[in-house]
Amino acid sequence: MNIIIVGIGKIGETLVQDFVKENCNVTIIDTNENIVNSLVNKYDIKGVIGSGCEREVLENCEVSNADFFIASTSHDELNILCCVLAKNLGAKNTIARVRAPEYYSEIDNLKETLKLDLVFNPELEIAEEIQKILKFPSAVMVETFAKGKIILAEYNVTKNNPIVNSSIMEIIKKFKLKVLFALVKRGGKTFIPKGDFVIEEEDNIFIIAPEKEIANFTKKLNIYKQKARSVFIIGGGKVAYYLADILSKDEVSVKLIEKNAQRCEILSEELPNVTILQGDATDHNVLEEEDVSLSDAIVSLMGVDEENIVLSLFARSICNNKIITRIDKPALLDIAEKIGLDTVLSPRIAISNHILKYVRGKLGDHTSMVKSLYKIDEEIEALEFSINETFTKTNIPIKDLHIKEEVLIGGIFRNNEFILPKGDTCLSIGDRVIIVAKEQILELSKIFN
Amino acid sequence: MNYKAVINVLAKTMIIEAFFMFLSMCVGFYYGEQTFISFLIPIAILLAIGVPFAFLKYNSNNIRAKEGFVIVALVWIILSLFASFPFFIGGHIPNFFNAFFEATSGLTTTGATILNDIEALPKSILFWRSFTHWIGGMGVLVFILALIPSDNGAMHIFKAESPGPSVGKFVSKLKHTARILYSIYIALTILEIIALLIAGMGLYDSVVHSLATAGTGGFSVKQAGISYYNSVAIEVIITLFMFIFGVNFNVFYLILCGQVVKAIKSEEFITYLIVLLFAIIAIAINLLSVYNDFWTALRYSSFQVVSISSTTGFATADFNTWPVFSQIIIIFLMIMGACGGSTGGGVKVSRMLILGKSSYANFKNLTSPRQVLTIRLENEKLSNEIVNNVKNYIIFWAVILFIVTLMISIDSFYGADFFTHFSASLTCIGNVGPGFNGVGPMSNFANYSWFSKLILSFEMLIGRLEIFPMFILFSPRVWKGK
Incomplete structure (x- = not known):
């Protein structure tokens, strides 16, 4: 299968990684020579230096044979333009990254007129992902199936947990559970457990069940936490905007803190039901003044990964609430998990x-x-x-x-x-x-x- | 350093070499020759070492540029070493250094020989001798890449083995690119065999000469070389194919894709063609004093010019007896060599073009310092990195040329003058084959001492791998640290 990816940022590289693993023929296009060269050396792909909306560049990549054409530059308009051009030159499916909220009001119309097969919005995806987790604050990670009716949740097994050192069969009998133990992560390895598999301390277990049974499961294990009713969002970027918007529509009380005063005004105008605070969240006094510990959950969504990590660590030191951290750099993901930030979100998910x-x-x-x-x-x-x-x-x-x-x-x-x-x-x-x-x-x- | 990956790839190449030797052994069986043992022993050693280590597990995410260079350099040294065993073991070339020189000369597609009586050797040994050209021409690692699914770092290996200033892929997958390369290579070789058969050459001779032409090597099975056949048709066919194998394979790929116009408009191709035409005509006119008749002059001139510039090294005439003007042109052709991305050697036409263009740009900047200039090749902007690499390459190349000339000039034998030593060094680094005077097209390298032969063997490897892999292999910095 032939795939062309235009614009190689963090999302682009993750896509390259995934598609190479799926054994596709990947061609990347970017104007930055260094990025193209380093990726061509790293993965078995072809690289072309140039703009994705140049006919010559696209023909060079044999766009007419492309099964999927994905435009993932940082500019929405450029992505759409590349896709339109690629479609005209014979690409079978075109996928554009479109992030601006204002384009989403007429997105179906846009897709139809411009013959886009799919638009994706990493920021919105991350926001939706966070919302899922906030519904089950004791889980590390939550995914949903069957339109949200079935849930796959990841839980960390702590020392005091009653299921430690018992096999899965015993656990199910003892607690009369109607859940399925799908996976167990232990020390970097993942197992698909059989009935006699014994759960140990510090394992991460993955459970599949409907919402009600998950709640039942957590109650029996004494780790039940109610759905987050109040959320404190740090940072006012695109993800924060989408998250605040989704949450406020779901009757969750949201506080959002952002440094840039101009951005704050825009946010306050766009999100009437959200409390917008203007201030520097990296200043601990500001956070304490705003009673961050009274919120059920704290979500760090600033642009700099390291700031997010430090803030989450600080938040954990002053309260025992659910803490979600956004980390973009793949190299920092492992570190973040090692120092004990439980829920970490990366663009991969998105x-x-x-x-x-x-x-x-x-x-x-x-x-x-x-x-x-x-x-x-x-x-x-x-x-x-x-x-x-x-x-x-x-x-x-x-x-x-x-x-x-x-x-x-x-x-x-x-x-x-x-x-x-x-x-x-x-x-x-x-x-x-x-x-x-x-x-x-x-x-x-x-x-x- | 990812030792496991290096060892694994080495083991795989050893198995492939054993397979190639097995084919030569079959030729021996066919002609009923007593060369069985000469091949069987190296095959047994290669398999005994290769098979167990080929299953060694390694971390494929850790093949970086450094490992790529080291793998390529080691593979070529070990390959040359084992390739010399069939010559050495049966006593066909009794001296080990002679055998190593011959094998290296074969694999690096140089075609310089130490044999005084070629026709005395068994057919299977001569087949192996020419077959090494074919193996070395496109590269044995490229062959492996065509067979196995490539790891993430395999591009570094591909880059280090393929000649030319900037190596790219035809298609997204390295494996498919390597397959396309080898398909073109095999198809063209078969085409030449058929053409030679039609021209009246025997089957064995056509196969062996086609293998030698395809790798742009130059080993012949006749002492007198191609002049033995004294046939214009054979000379024309070989000239044509020597030219073809000196062209960037990218051109053939474009033609296969139906983009004939784009292929022929390639700047490197056009330059190569113009330089060759100019050289052929200039030498032909200059040779009127030797051969009297223009058509005879043109016949010898065209064969020699294409043979030298494609770095094949077949000969139908002794250019030692030619006028100095012709000889100087031939020296220039030896330096320039063939196109990047071909099986030929030399500095490469594309490097010459890049060097010329960047020098011209620098010259322009002297008179108008504010002018911003973009250096382009094949309508694409050349990055400073590539231009600098080319300049670096030329400097290293010249330094090695002179150091080797110095080292082998200790030897003195009949006819050994400055021109002999210099052209011996030049012909080895450019993987051409014949030199001048003492090592001219009708003489050979047998007179050199074992030390000089070893030096020249390594110079051929340096030339084939385009200098840097061999230097990196012997640089302590690479081996220090983890």
Whole structure:
């Protein structure tokens, strides 16, 4: 599959990384010679130096053979222009990164007139991701399936947790849980656990269940926290704007602090239900004055990763609330986890959801459709498929389906109900199936041996 | 330094070399020769070392520029060493340094020989001798890259082995690029074999000469070289293919893609063509005093000019007897060599072009200092980095040329004058083959001492790998630290 990516920033590089892993033919275009050269040396890709809206440059990349053309420069208008040009030159699918909120009011109209196949907005994606986590503050990470009805949540197992040193089978019996243990992360490695797998201290466990059962699970483990009712956002960039907007519409009381006075005025005008504060959040006095510890959750979304880390550490020292930190530089992610910042968000999450899902959906054999896709880490993905009429392996019990070693059926959503998969459960047409896999799965029929 | 990665790639190349040797052994079987042992022993050693280490696991994310250079340099030294075993073991070339020189000369596509009586050697050994040209021409690591899925750092290996100032990919995947290169290479070689067969050369001779032309090497199976056949048709065919293999393979790729106009408009291609035409005509006119008849002069002039500039080194005439004017042109052609991205050697036409353009730009800036100049090649802006690399390369190249000339000039034998030593050094660094006077097209390198042969062997490797990999291999800085 041929993929052209224009504009190589953090998002662009993450895309390159993902697509190279999926064994695609990737060509990158950027005006910055150094960036292109360093990536060409690092990954097995072709690099072209130039502007993505130059005909000659695009023809040089054989745009007419491109299956996907992704424009991800920092300028919305340039991205759209590149896509329009690429489409005219024969690119099959065009994907543009569009970030400005004002373009989203007429986005469907825009997509149709300009023949854009997909627009993506990393900032909005991150904001939505944060909102999910704020609904379950005791989880480290939360992903949703089946239009938000089924949840995949990551929990850190602390020392006092009653499930430490018991096997999964015992835990389920003892607490009468209706959840599925999908994954266990231990010391940098990830396992798909069997029933006799013993949970240890400091493990991160991934649970799949409907919202109600997740709440039940956390209550029994004494780690239940209510949905965040008040959120303190630090920084007033695009992510902060989207997050404040979403949260305030969801009846959450939001305080937002931003240094730049002009930006504050814009925010205050655009977000009437949000308390906008003008001040330097890196000044600890300011935070204490504004009673940051009274909020259920604190979200650091400033432009500088290091400032976010320091602020989150400070916040943790003065209160015991949910703390979410945005980190863009991949190198800082590991460090942040090591020093104990539990929930860290990186741009990877923002793009994998949307673009990979879209690309996989185009590639599949159409007996099943990818509905959602989350990259849990470099290796592991969680996917949701819907089963079409053409799918053949229906009405066979799961235990007879010969599912691959590294693949787990994490849940089935049928007639608005969650079904915990057991050996004698069968798949049927119309089901939404949640898969956790250690390899890239293009379609549901690929999980069988 | 990622030692495991280096060892793994080395092991893989050893297996590939064993495979190539096996093919030569089959030629021996076909002709019923007693060369079985000469091939079997090196094959056994190569496989015994190669197979276990080829399964060594390594961290593929850690192949950086440094590892790329080291891998390429080590691979070529070890490859040359083992390539000499078939010559040495059966006693076909009894002296080890002679065998090593011959093998290195083969792999680096130089074509300089120490053999006094070529026709006395078995056919399978001569086949291996020419086959090394073919293996070395496109590069054995490129061959490996075409076979196996490439790691993240493989581009560094590809860059270090492929000749030319800036190495790029045709398509996104390195593996596919390497496959395209080898497909063009194999197709052109087969085309030449067919053409030579039609022209009346025997099957064995056409195959061996085609392999030698494809790698722009120059080993012949006849003592008298191509002049043995005394056929205008064969000379024309070989001239044409020597020219073709001296052209940047990018041009053929563009032609395959149907972009013929863009291919032919390539600046490097046009320059190469113009220089060759000029040299052929100038020498032909100059040779009227030797051959009397213009067409004879043109026949010898064109073959020699294309042979030298493509750095093949076949000969149909002894240019030692030519006028000095012609000889000077030939010296210039030896320095310039073929196009970047071809199988030929020399400094490369593209480097000459870049050097010329940047010098001209600097000259312009002397008179109008405020003028902002952009140096372009093939309609693309050349970065300062590339221009500086080219200048660096030329300086290193000249220094090595003179140091080696100095080191081998200790030897004295009949006919060894300044011109002999200088041209020996020049022909080795440019991977051409013949030099002048004592090492002229009708003589050979046998008279040099074992020490000079070793020095010249390394100079050939330096020339083939374009200097830097060999220097980096022997630089202590690379090996210090982790």
